[in-house]
Amino acid sequence: MRNExxxxxxxxxxxxxxxxxxxxxxxxxxxxxxxxxLQKEGVICGYKTVIDWEKIDAxxxxxxxxxxxxxxxxxxxxxxxxxxxxxxxxEAVYLMSGGYDLNVVVxxxxxxxxxxxxxxxxxxxxxxxxxxxxxxxxRYKEMDVxxxxxxxxxxxxxxx
Amino acid sequence: MIDYSKILSNTVQSIKPSGIRKFFDIAATMDxxxxxxxxxxxxxxxxxxxxxxxxxLEKGKTKYTSNSGLEPLRREIxxxxxxxxxxxYDPSHEILISVGGSEAIDATLRAIITPGDEVIIPxxxxxxxxxxxxxxxxxxVIIETLAENDFKVTPRQLKNAITKKTKALILPYPCNPTxxxxxxxxxxxxxEVLRDTNILVISDEIYSELTxxxxxxxxxxxxxxxxxxxxxxxxxxxxxxxxxxxxxxACGPKEIISQVTKxxxxxxxxxxxxxxxAAIEALKNCDEAVADMKAEYNRRRRLIVDGFNKAGLTCRExxxxxxxxxxxxxxxxxxxxxxxxxxEAKHVAVVPGTAFGKGGEGFVRASYCYSTEHIIEALRRIExxxxxxxx
Numbered sequence: 001m002r003n004e005x006x007x008x009x010x011x012x013x014x015x016x017x018x019x020x021x022x023x024x025x026x027x028x029x030x031x032x033x034x035x036x037x038l039q040k041e042g043v044i045c046g047y048k049t050v051i052d053w054e055k056i057d058a059x060x061x062x063x064x065x066x067x068x069x070x071x072x073x074x075x076x077x078x079x080x081x082x083x084x085x086x087x088x089x090x091e092a093v094y095l096m097s098g099g100y101d102l103n104v105v106v107x108x109x110x111x112x113x114x115x116x117x118x119x120x121x122x123x124x125x126x127x128x129x130x131x132x133x134x135x136x137x138x139r140y141k142e143m144d145v146x147x148x149x150x151x152x153x154x155x156x157x158x159x160x
Numbered sequence: 161m162i163d164y165s166k167i168l169s170n171t172v173q174s175i176k177p178s179g180i181r182k183f184f185d186i187a188a189t190m191d192x193x194x195x196x197x198x199x200x201x202x203x204x205x206x207x208x209x210x211x212x213x214x215x216x217l218e219k220g221k222t223k224y225t226s227n228s229g230l231e232p233l234r235r236e237i238x239x240x241x242x243x244x245x246x247x248x249y250d251p252s253h254e255i256l257i258s259v260g261g262s263e264a265i266d267a268t269l270r271a272i273i274t275p276g277d278e279v280i281i282p283x284x285x286x287x288x289x290x291x292x293x294x295x296x297x298x299x300x301v302i303i304e305t306l307a308e309n310d311f312k313v314t315p316r317q318l319k320n321a322i323t324k325k326t327k328a329l330i331l332p333y334p335c336n337p338t339x340x341x342x343x344x345x346x347x348x349x350x351x352e353v354l355r356d357t358n359i360l361v362i363s364d365e366i367y368s369e370l371t372x373x374x375x376x377x378x379x380x381x382x383x384x385x386x387x388x389x390x391x392x393x394x395x396x397x398x399x400x401x402x403x404x405x406x407x408x409x410a411c412g413p414k415e416i417i418s419q420v421t422k423x424x425x426x427x428x429x430x431x432x433x434x435x436x437x438a439a440i441e442a443l444k445n446c447d448e449a450v451a452d453m454k455a456e457y458n459r460r461r462r463l464i465v466d467g468f469n470k471a472g473l474t475c476r477e478x479x480x481x482x483x484x485x486x487x488x489x490x491x492x493x494x495x496x497x498x499x500x501x502x503x504e505a506k507h508v509a510v511v512p513g514t515a516f517g518k519g520g521e522g523f524v525r526a527s528y529c530y531s532t533e534h535i536i537e538a539l540r541r542i543e544x545x546x547x548x549x550x551x
Contacts, residue, residue: 023462155202160515
């Protein structure tokens with residue numbers, strides 16, 4: 001059942017416990033308990049809403065920064081990754097295979113603010129050897145949610 | 161001025177048009193209609209199937225196939241039916257690939273009916289059986305299935321409907337619109353009645369993969385003594401979300417299938433070639449995709465049945481297809497009145513049960529081939545509507 005609960009909450013965090021119970025042929029109490037356990041285990045880490053800020057005219061800029069890092073002897077990349085993740089400006093941190101080490105998503109009010117953050121806070125970290133900043137021009141899809149015009153249901157209203 | 165009514169076939173003219181025309185017209189004037197009225201999946205055809213179709217076009221596979229359909233596809237269908245229903249059909253002589261399950265039904269009825277023959281049709285059920293029977297010169301004999309029997313055909317009903325003129329029984333399970341299924345014991349009881357007769361069974365199993373009972377779908381063709389008298393009809397529309405591809409099949413004794421193929425050959429030549437190539441991929445590699453879709457339908461099924469019952473509209477659990485068939489008797493309205501007023505007041509579209517036969521009076525059909533969010537919103541409005549009527 002826990003996989004079904006995760007699938008449902010992953011698709012829509014606003015399903016009520018009663019709705020999930022109905023859909024999984026369970027009881028609200030059992031669903032509540034399972035969600036609790038999943039939260040305690042750290043499987044469910046948080047509930048976030050996907051927002052298209054551009055639509056309400058809020059100034060916001062996102063950038064994807066590629067960091068190259070010299071890993072530490074015992075800790076590998078952990079120490080740097082944790083330090084980067086601790087900044088509130090940083091939305092996401094991933095350790096990557098391939099041409100660079102850490103993929104960092106940064107959000108700021110404007111280009112200058114993001115650039116300043118990268119230059120002052122990320123580039124200056126001891127083990128960081130280089131940064132490459134790419135600004136997001138347009139967001140089309142995020143967390144499996146389409147931000148662009150969604151396709152209309154082109155089936156008729158009735159069909160036998 | 162030509163009087164066309166004197167020229168057109170009397171039979172065709174006497175067939176009543178679909179009962180939901182006026183709902184189409186009303187709904188067309190509204191902006192934000194939340195429909196629960198369609199009868200086709202909201203899922204896309206699995207990508208690998210679409211890719212197989214596209215690849216066949218790129219390779220120039222655009223000629224006619226043999227009348228019966230591509231041999232590799234007939235082999236896959238034979239394996240599939242054997243695996244799912246435990247019945248063996250020889251792909252060379254006992255399987256015809258058709259333009260949807262619809263054409264298979266039409267060609268089969270044309271192959272077996274001599275004018276005056278009676279065809280037993282359970283209702284409420286899909287709207288095509290009665291008119292096609294009439295167009296062949298057959299006489300539809302209706303069995304009204306009842307909610308108290310979970311809309312199954314009972315052996316007593318069958319016995320009472322059989323006369324010397326009975327040629328065939330149409331058995332559409334899982335059933336549109338009721339969502340009813342027939343389990344092994346139900347089919348064995350009917351087989352008891354039919355075994356020593358010359359009556360054929362046309363088993364429309366198009367919703368076979370959407371069975372939500374403990375045990376998987378059972379075909380009447382697998383019951384002892386029934387294979388020789390059953391034409392098993394199924395297809396790709398509902399299982400693989402391939403409604404627009406128009407692909408189905410008929411399986412049966414070679415003596416019957418050869419005649420059905422003859423009609424198919426003259427009327428259609430062959431089913432769409434692109435669809436046939438795509439279907440091979442579907443049968444080979446899409447078990448997981450089908451299981452995922454079925455799990456999603458099941459979640460929605462539970463949601464919609466619970467929602468109707470909470471709204472005060474008794475809804476028995478449908479164990480097949482993707483329809484709920486709640487009773488609206490508690491509102492005191494007729495099916496048509498309910499649907500019209502729900503559409504006007506709340507812009508929610510459901511189909512009156514009477515569109516599927518007289519026995520559908522007092523019921524409405526709601527499809528759950530929509531997202532859960534869509535279903536939740538529709539149920540919210542329906543609950544409001546029922547409360548408002550009660551006042």
